[in-house]
Amino acid sequence: MYDFQYHKPATIADAVKLLAADPEARPVSGGMTLLPALKHRLNKPTSLIDLSGIAELRGVRREGDAIVIGGMTTHYEVATHPQILAAIPALARMAATIGDTQVRNRGTIGGSLANNDPAADYPAAALALRATIITDRRRIPADEFFLGMFTTALEADELVTGISFPIPEKAGYAKLRNPASRYSMTGVFVAKGPHGVGVGVNGAGPCAFRQAEMEAALSANWSVDAVANVKQSPDDLNSDIHGSAAYRANLVTVMAKRAVADAG
Template structure:
């Protein structure tokens, strides 16, 4: 990788100041996506700003009907946190399937959200649960956060500080892994919550998206059979050496059915 200056601020304000000072600067938390990209010299950052020393980004708490998870919370913590397991077990189960043990021991919620890899798991969950992404300067509903492949509503110097997940009545997740990378080939998160039934899809398209026909079908009848007949159109889905858009479209239905079964 190219060399860079390393900074480890201890406050959000200092971190934002560093990121604002240079458009080439990159924030790092777990580094599970950034470091492989840097190793392949896909980026040439001037500064790398390590967020791990910022206490304000830590912690899991219940706020009313929401579980608020600090951006630095690692996948393993989400998978095993008693409050999350009690309130949104599907989110914990989903976190327990991200990457591998070593990724889960390092990777963070905030990093995954801000990176918005099409094959990442959390964006589908955030969409389905109707999460709110809290940043250093505002709150962004999930529906307005994920804009496209590796693109979010974040300003270049804006940091995710936490994600607030409304506790659903029911939620479930199912995915199929890419045989090589083991990222999600297609994953579907379904939830029945305060804002109704929502279905989030990852892996299949260039960006996680909501499947509204499935939401309607599940609103009418919350059962695996209800989504089994809803077909996803393959247009605009990913097609690569591991599977065609048609294949991924079909997986959306299969995984939706399984996710509903998982939710119970």
């Protein structure tokens, strides 16, 4: 990696100040995407703002009918937290399938959402559960947060501080892993929540998206059969050596069925 300055602020305000002062600075949470990119010299930030020293970014709490998870909460913590296990067990199960043990102990929910890798798991859950992304300056509904491949509504110096998930009546998740990277080839998160039915899809397209036809079908009839006949169009889906667009389109339906079965 190239040389960079290293900062470890103790407050969100200090972190934002550092980021605002230098457009080439990058925040780092778990570093599970950024550090490999640095090692491969694909990224040349002037400085890294390490968020691991900011206590405000940690913790899981219940706020009314929602679970609020701090941005620096690791996948392992999400997978094992008693409140999440009780309120949104599908989210905990999803977190338990991210990467491997090392990644789950380093990677964070805030980092994953801010990175918005098309094959990351969380964006589908955030969409399906109608989550709200909380930043240092505003609250952004998930529907307005994920804009495109590795692109979000975040401003350059804006930090994800937490995410609020309305507690659903039921939710489920299923994915097929890419045989090489083990990222999601296609994953579908389904939820029946206070704001309606949500179906979020990751891995299939350049950005996680909601599958509206499936949401309508499940709203009318929450069952595996309801989504079994909804076909996803392969147009605009990802195609690579591991999965064609047609294959991924098929997986959207298959994983939706399995996610509904998982939700019960």
